[in-house]
Amino acid sequence: MAVAGSVDKLGKVVIRNVGLMLSGDIDRPILDADTVIVEDGKIVAVGRAADCDTGDPRLTIDVRGTTLAPGLIDSHVHPVFGDWTPRQNQLGWIESCLHGGVTTMISAGEVHLPGRPKDVVGVKALAITAQRAFDGMRAAGLAGGVKVLAGAPVIEKGMREEDFAELAAAGVSLLGEIGLGSVKAGDEAARMVGWARRHGMRSTIHTGGPSIPGSGLIDKDVVLEADADVIGHVNGGHTALPYQQVCELCERSPRALEIVHNGNERIGILTAKHAMELRCPHRVILGTDAPAGSGVQPLGILRLIALISSLADIPAEIVFGFATGNTARMRGLAQGLIEVGRPADFVFMDKAQHSAGRDLLDSVRLGDLPGVGMVMIDGIVRCERSRNTPPAGTVPAIGH
Numbered sequence: 284m285a286v287a288g289s290v291d292k293l294g295k296v297v298i299r300n301v302g303l304m305l306s307g308d309i310d311r312p313i314l315d316a317d318t319v320i321v322e323d324g325k326i327v328a329v330g331r332a333a334d335c336d337t338g339d340p341r342l343t344i345d346v347r348g349t350t351l352a353p354g355l356i357d358s359h360v361h362p363v364f365g366d367w368t369p370r371q372n373q374l375g376w377i378e379s380c381l382h383g384g385v386t387t388m389i390s391a392g393e394v395h396l397p398g399r400p401k402d403v404v405g406v407k408a409l410a411i412t413a414q415r416a417f418d419g420m421r422a423a424g425l426a427g428g429v430k431v432l433a434g435a436p437v438i439e440k441g442m443r444e445e446d447f448a449e450l451a452a453a454g455v456s457l458l459g460e461i462g463l464g465s466v467k468a469g470d471e472a473a474r475m476v477g478w479a480r481r482h483g484m485r486s487t488i489h490t491g492g493p494s495i496p497g498s499g500l501i502d503k504d505v506v507l508e509a510d511a512d513v514i515g516h517v518n519g520g521h522t523a524l525p526y527q528q529v530c531e532l533c534e535r536s537p538r539a540l541e542i543v544h545n546g547n548e549r550i551g552i553l554t555a556k557h558a559m560e561l562r563c564p565h566r567v568i569l570g571t572d573a574p575a576g577s578g579v580q581p582l583g584i585l586r587l588i589a590l591i592s593s594l595a596d597i598p599a600e601i602v603f604g605f606a607t608g609n610t611a612r613m614r615g616l617a618q619g620l621i622e623v624g625r626p627a628d629f630v631f632m633d634k635a636q637h638s639a640g641r642d643l644l645d646s647v648r649l650g651d652l653p654g655v656g657m658v659m660i661d662g663i664v665r666c667e668r669s670r671n672t673p674p675a676g677t678v679p680a681i682g683h
């Protein structure tokens with residue numbers, strides 16, 4: 284599949300018989316549609332079968348009345364190189380997350396690299412190398428073809444604006460978690476976030492207590508002053524700020540509120556509820572923060588969706604939007620929405636066998652995980668029935 288990847292992408296794919304289509308857009312979470320047409324890896328039509336040109340496809344997928352959603356986006360991961368994590372000495376973790384419906388991962392810094400360089404030249408070299416390496420992996424269809432957006436330098440003291448210009452020109456578009464390097468003061472971070480923003484790079488800040496020995500506390504005053512694009516793990520990773528401080532971040536900052544699996548679950552649930560009450564649910568995005576001390580969580584995003592829907596009492600179709608369309612919009616990604624012109628990144632799901640829920644959305648609302656029946660990236664089927672989720676009741680059928 285690796286070599287055939289770019290060839291498979293070409294041509295027409297008809298996805299028909301969709302029972303429930305989730306758009307990823309929390310303002311219009313459910314689409315009145317049963318068919319998606321894909322050409323060369325991109326969505327070209329979404330609608331009712333009678334209104335779509337379904338003729339002459341390379342591939343037909345009969346969804347058999349089950350659910351189609353945008354592929355899930357993990358907003359916060361710590362990749363290193365290849366499909367390997369030194370944190371838990373584990374191989375194949377990215378491909379395993381594909382089986383949890385994840386089609387895109389965003390690096391919050393390649394911080395687990397043993398001996399990670401901390402001098403400015405080394406920081407830049409690592410970021411550019413990681414960006415190139417993960418882009419190359421994706422082009423080759425490695426690690427299940429998951430889109431790992433990496434090359435996220437952790438800012439260090441001594442960096443100047445020309446360093447950010449150089450990184451941006453080289454194709455680096457992210458900053459890793461601010462606070463994991465030597466820059467920990469709000470004013471210094473704000474200056475570098477400003478430089479990054481001026482050169483088109485997006486930033487994330489660590490929030491809460493130290494994650495591992497060697498990292499430090501970042502409290503709400505530093506987060507507010509730094510003003511990074513994403514308030515990384517607003518529920519801590521693991522140690523959360525006091526809830527009052529989290530409320531202040533919700534109320535006083537317009538930036539993305541990232542809830543992670545590897546955080547304080549109580550604060551995660553309260554943050555989601557508070558964002559709904561404040562009428563800013565568009566800011567809520569989800570991540571795992573894996574690999575971390577708590578390990579790799581191939582089903583982490585699905586688990587967070589079920590946790591938030593069931594315990595924060597938010598409709599499941601909205602919470603799926605937190606992990607797809609919200610992340611796409613807060614981070615300026617093309618994928619994450621079922622819409623004409625977007626990449627054909629999808630997760631096909633059904634209610635897990637023997638769930639007490641009436642249907643998929645009800646089962647998630649009751650706290651159960653859905654069963655993944657297929658995952659597609661850029662119009663290429665990357666896995667069929669998931670080896671990791673509980674088994675889906677019904678899975679899609681492929682025809683040619």
Ligand SMILES: [Zn+2]
Binds near residue numbers: 489490494515516520
């Ligand atoms: Zn962190």
